[in-house]
Amino acid sequence: xxxxxxxxxxxxxxxxxxxxxxxxxxxxxxxxxxxxxxxxxxxxxxxxxxxxxxxxxxxxxxxxxxxxxxxxxxxxx
Amino acid sequence: xxxxxxxxxxxxxxxxxxxxxxxxxxxxxxxxxxxxxxxxxxxxxxxxxxxxxxxxxxxxxxxxxxxxxxxxxxxxxxxxxxxxxxxxxxxxxxxxxxxxxxxxxxxxxxxxxxxxxxxxxxxxxxxxxxxxxxxxxxxxxxxxxxxxxxxxxxxxxxxxxxxxxxxxxxxxxxxxxxxxxxxxxxxxxxxxxxxxxxxxxxxxxxxxxxxxxxxxxxxxxxxxxxxxxxxxxxxxxxxxxxxxxxxxxxxxxxxxx
Numbered sequence: 001x002x003x004x005x006x007x008x009x010x011x012x013x014x015x016x017x018x019x020x021x022x023x024x025x026x027x028x029x030x031x032x033x034x035x036x037x038x039x040x041x042x043x044x045x046x047x048x049x050x051x052x053x054x055x056x057x058x059x060x061x062x063x064x065x066x067x068x069x070x071x072x073x074x075x076x077x
Numbered sequence: 078x079x080x081x082x083x084x085x086x087x088x089x090x091x092x093x094x095x096x097x098x099x100x101x102x103x104x105x106x107x108x109x110x111x112x113x114x115x116x117x118x119x120x121x122x123x124x125x126x127x128x129x130x131x132x133x134x135x136x137x138x139x140x141x142x143x144x145x146x147x148x149x150x151x152x153x154x155x156x157x158x159x160x161x162x163x164x165x166x167x168x169x170x171x172x173x174x175x176x177x178x179x180x181x182x183x184x185x186x187x188x189x190x191x192x193x194x195x196x197x198x199x200x201x202x203x204x205x206x207x208x209x210x211x212x213x214x215x216x217x218x219x220x221x222x223x224x225x226x227x228x229x230x231x232x233x234x235x236x237x238x239x240x241x242x243x244x245x246x247x248x249x250x251x252x253x254x255x256x257x258x259x260x261x262x263x264x265x266x267x268x269x270x271x272x273x274x275x276x277x278x279x280x281x282x283x284x285x286x287x288x289x290x291x292x293x294x295x296x297x298x299x300x301x302x303x304x305x306x307x308x309x310x311x312x313x314x315x316x317x318x319x320x321x322x323x324x325x326x327x328x329x330x331x332x333x334x
Binding site for chain 2: 017018036037038041042043044045046049051053054069070071072073074075076077
């Protein structure tokens with residue numbers, strides 16, 4: 001969970017991989033991934049059940065209530 | 078003998094073993110086992126990133142120039158979940174080929190064949206090359222081929238069970254009646270199981286747990302490679318007819334008196 005920001009009205013709550021995150025308004029997917037320590041890692045992002053292509057991460061601002069899935073490949077059969 | 082190869086959607090393979098990358102003790106063991114298996118195609122799963130456990134990922138140890146990635150939809154119980162998973166896999170940069178699995182029951186992990194056909198139709202339209210895990214049922218396999226799948230992957234036994242080839246007759250019927258590659262997927266527990274699948278005429282075998290949960294996975298991977306090769310050669314050679322009684326191997330004339 002993010003720490004409460006001074007101006008709570010400008011904060012958004014988004015859900016990332018099932019957990020709530022409080023983030024400043026205007027945050028893009030690229031900056032969210034950076035905040036999560038994933039900058040540069042190859043991940044795929046789905047926002048509200050629709051894939052957001054990597055090329056659009058920088059231009060996609062998050063909205064309150066957005067539900068994101070951030071995934072990568074793992075071992076499997 | 079000319080090189081014995083097989084193809085799916087324009088891609089040609091020499092190896093007839095496809096291996097999973099799950100359940101290994103370490104990434105090093107994963108890398109060594111898939112190398113020892115001789116596979117040219119390896120399956121991977123797609124999961125949420127664990128933000129608390131960064132570090133090297135699976136793709137750091139898979140040489141993409143050597144192995145074709147086959148993302149799976151393991152854990153999906155509906156066509157919709159499987160389709161979303163494939164879309165995410167495509168975004169992660171794979172090779173258009175996916176292993177479709179839509180599970181119907183958590184205890185057996187048997188496939189939901191109806192939902193699998195439904196998902197296959199959508200994914201084929203989306204441009205994926207769909208390799209479906211399915212029951213050992215000829216009609217389901219035909220439906221999947223009709224849906225545009227270039228191959229079918231019937232199970233030999235429940236996923237991860239190591240029970241071996243439980244119903245060779247069903248598999249043989251599928252192999253005989255489906256005019257496409259048949260990849261036996263799931264249930265292989267040891268090398269002889271892989272050989273039996275190949276002797277039945279399967280195009281290839283897909284396995285994970287049989288290697289990963291052997292006491293020495295890298296050695297078992299090599300055993301599986303040899304077994305698949307042996308089974309394939311035995312199939313091509315054509316086995317002798319089975320007889321109920323003895324048939325002497327040595328001449329019956331010229332015996333000393």
